[in-house]
Amino acid sequence: MISRKMTTGFIAAVAAVAFAGSAYSADFPKGPIEFVIPFGAGGGADIEGRLLAKEMSKVLGVPVTPVNKPGAGGAITYTYVKNSKPNGQTIAWNSTSVLTTTNMGNTGFDYNA
DSSP states (O other), rough: OOOOOHHHHHHHHHHHHHHHHHHHHTOOOOSSEEEEEEETSSHHHHHHHHHHHHHHHHHSSSSSEEEOOOOOOEEEEEHHHHSOOSSSSSOOOOTHHHHHHTTTTSSSOOOOO
């Protein structure tokens, strides 16, 4: 038999989970977002990144500016993003090339953020 106490607890738990996301995301984004692309301008990844930034801007309601920072298999981009203010306003296009170049020892990229 399900007691009133268990039912109330279940409803409270479901409500807490349902509204937790909105509580954490209420302040994001606070302003323009810098979307860093680890490839040079004009290539396929750049075109995709710019299209993605345009759609992100529509969905989020803030300007999303694509910025190209190519080189070192993506390490330049990820170092730049890692060293930016930790406020979520600077994000990067993902590339698995940084995993390959660092494991091969081609670049001195530190994963610790």
